[in-house]
Amino acid sequence: MDKLLDQVKAVVVQAGAALHDEYTDTARPADKADMGRAGKRLDDLVTGILEPALAKIRPQARWIGDDQEMTELPPGEWWAVDPIEGGVNFVHGMDQWAVTVTLLRDNDPVLAVVHQPVGDRTWTAVRGGGSFLNGRPLTVSAKTDVGAAIVTTTQPRTLNRRFGDAVADLLDEVLLLRSTVPSTFPQLDVAEGHVDAYWQYECDLVGVAAGVLLVTEAGGVVTGLDGEPWRPGHPDILAGAPGVHEELLALLKNKDVR
Incomplete structure (x- = not known):
């Protein structure tokens, strides 16, 4: 290899x-x-x-x-x-x-x-x-407190209302929330430990595949918002440090209305 x-x-x-x-x-x-x-x-x-x-x-x-x-x-x-x-x-x-x-x-x-x-x-x-x-x-962040977490995201293609509601709710829970384009760079930031998590609705395979591997190999956790390990075909993604991933997943699942 x-x-x-x-x-x-x-x-x-x-x-x-x-x-x-x-x-x-x-x-x-x-x-x-x-x-x-x-x-x-x-x-x-x-x-x-x-x-x-x-x-x-x-x-x-x-x-x-x-x-x-x-x-x-x-x-x-x-x-x-x-x-x-x-x-x-x-x-x-x-x-x-x-x-x-x-x-x-x-x-x-x-x-x-x-x-x-x-x-x-x-x-x-x-x-x-x-x-x-x-x-x-590279090694992901060691944080365990969601209240101290920097979370990044990328705006979806069509789910603007759902995205806006989730952003508004997460702003009450995390230290800082950023939206950026493209999706690869915020995942690289997770892998490097600069930020603590990245989440996206309507993610496309080409945009997130490299980041999925880089984050997991740096010690991070990458799932869909259903909590299952991310694979092609998942409509959404949450990549984060182990210490904050589970709590962020619970927050996003709680806010997520399909």
Whole structure:
């Protein structure tokens, strides 16, 4: 697995370099159409590097399509790839964007690489081998008091009222609640212990797969809001330090009205 990780990391860093060549912190899109055009061009650029390279590295692994991002996968190996995670940040000249690649085997993430070209930061994890940032091992927060917890989230696609109600209720319980885009970076913050938990409604597989592995390998707990271990097809996610996960799960389940 170490050899595979090195191969995937090299390809992801190469793709990130090509993306970085297109980046400027002065970018300011004029409208949604402008954002869409830029996003498609950048997706095509990075996918053109990653797809053939990953197919050569792991011919048996299939590529997750857009119609599979919120469903359970068939058995076997699959690549969950986001060519530009945080594209909305990229096109607005902000630096929180990355290239993410995760290998899933029978619906379990087993290898993940996240590369943020700005700052040259690379997060890696393999199942059973720990989580790392530029080779430094990561450990989740040791907090046990939800009242001292920093919790992050990402706004959902459609469930705005439900999301707003949950935010309002959690603000009474936790120290600080932040909403951010994209979903990978707050999960990285959980893995590094900068924040204590991350939760999201309507999560898509490509957006959370890398973070799931990085958090769990850093000692965290990742479930759906039903309390079951997170797997592709779960409509929501809660990733957190062990000392606060159970209580936060109870709070969110108590507030969650389906």
